[in-house]
Amino acid sequence: MGWVEHVMFWHVYPLGFTGAPVRGEHDAAPRLRHLEGWLDHVVDLGLNGLLLGPVFASQSHGYDSVDLHRIDPRLGTLDDFDALVAASHERGVRVVLDGVFNHVGAGHPWARRALAEGPDGPYARWFRIDWSDPAAPRFDDFEGHSSLVALNHDEPAVADAVADVMTTWLDRGVDGWRLDAAYAVPPRFWAGVLPRVRAAHPDAWFVGEVIHGDYAGIVAESGIDSVTQYELWKATWSSLLDGNFYELDWALQRHAEFLATFLPATFVGNHDVTRIASRVGQERAVLALVVLLTVGGVPSVYYGDERGLTGVKEDRLGGDDAVRPAMPATPADLPPDGAWVQDVHRELVALRRRHPWLVRATTEAVELTNTRYVYAARAGDDVLHVELDVTGSPRATVRDASGVLFTFGP
Incomplete structure (x- = not known):
């Protein structure tokens, strides 16, 4: 799995990026072809991974999946997916998929069969279901979302199904998996x-979405390769916003401990959080990028951050839309005002290369x-000095x- 030490990802939320309808009536369209048209942009940035x-x-x-063996019709067909993977690999770009294996949509056939067959049916064991009221059985759900029904990870058939899904798509050419909500799944399952x-x-890479907790312990117990470094993400923007570099230094001390046993997945933006430029402004967002690309780990850039896009996540229906926007047909169609941010990204990615x-x-x-931080980034005899000042x-x-x-x- 040596490729992981040389990969830097461009992270994309495909439904948003391609302008697919998320609520209301769904249509079918080959929207993954739209994403294929941006691969040269990924390479131009110096990145070589598509998350x-x-x-x-x-x-x-x-x-809220209903079929983990089928491409969402809103994004296209299996042929469209295969074309995207092939086009990525032709450019030396690795592809990692998002695997939602903690829960499925309430409309998934597994869940429907569990209810239809009752507590003695085979699929009842696939979920944690309260059958105390036979007229209204209740699924355990994911964090209070009734549309997301939690799988029973103690059921061997669930393990078989997940292993089959993972292997099927790796057989098809993908290079790894992001394990969504890995923190909610018992490590023994992984x-x-x-x-x-x-x-x-054997060369597949598995990164778990973990927000809080004992990162190194979870990696050791579960066997996953990496976890999402939310501690460093939070300390980076918070230190820049509040003028408190002591927080960032503390997080980087913890980060060094993690690096002794695994390579964390680092980021300053993703599909679930307010855009870094909205958090701290475009200029301080550059300093966040400096941190991302001068510390250890496997970094990713969230699509649009390389153009300084803004967007605030809100706790409401549709509250993710602003951080998951549709993108134009080609990078050339982007407004010019963010071009300087892209230049900075290209320069810093090249520095890391x-x-x-x-x-x-x-x-x-x-x-x-509080407002000035100089650190030495070191591996063996190699060292860079990084100065941040707000x-x-x-x-x-x-x-x-x-x-x-x-x-x-200045």
Whole structure:
């Protein structure tokens, strides 16, 4: 799995990116072809991974699946998917899929059969169901969302089904899986399933969505390769917003501990959070990107962040729409005002490409105040010095022994 040490992802939420209807009436269209037209943009940024949000048939937003073996008709057909994977691989771009294996949509055939067959039916064991009122059995759900019914991960048939789904799409050419809501699944489940999948695909990469908790312990117990580094994400924007680099330094000390046992999946934006430019402004967002690309881990850039897009996540129906926007037919159709942000992304990605050891680099504070932070990113004899300053206008500098490699600000 050496490819993981050299991959940097472009993270896309396909239903939003392609303008597919999420609520109301659904249609069928080859929208994945739209995404295929952006692959040269990915390569131009210097990225070589495509981290795809849900692509499987679902009821609405993709995380309420109804068929994990079928491409969502709103995105196209199996042929459209195969074409996207082939076009990606032709450009040296790895493809990782979003696997929703903690729960399924309430309309999934498995759930319908469980209710239809009753508590003694075989599919009843696939879920945790309260049958105390025979007229109104109740599924355990995911975090209070009744449309998302939780699977019973103690049922061997569920493990068989998940292993089959994973293997099927790896057989089809994908390179790995993001395990949605991995924090809600018992680690022993992954520990039982993943060796079966790896037997056929030893180079596959598995990253679990984990928000809080003992990251290293979860990795060790579950056998997954990586988890989403939400601690560092939060500390990065919070330190920049509040002028408190002590928080970031503390998170990077924790990050160094994680790097001793696994490569965390790092990010400053994704499909579930307010855009970094909305959090801290475009200029401070550049400093967040400097952190992302000069510390250890497997980084990803959320689509549109490379153009400084804004969007605020809200706790309401449709509250994710602003951070999951449709994109135009080609990158050339983007408005020009974010071009400078794209240039900065390209420059910093190139810097990391020239220093591939950064994937395992740990950091040490050289200078630390509330509003100024200088750290050394180091792996063996290799070292970069990174300076962040929000005392006035945001400034950043990256240098090595030969001099300045990157600078931003006045």
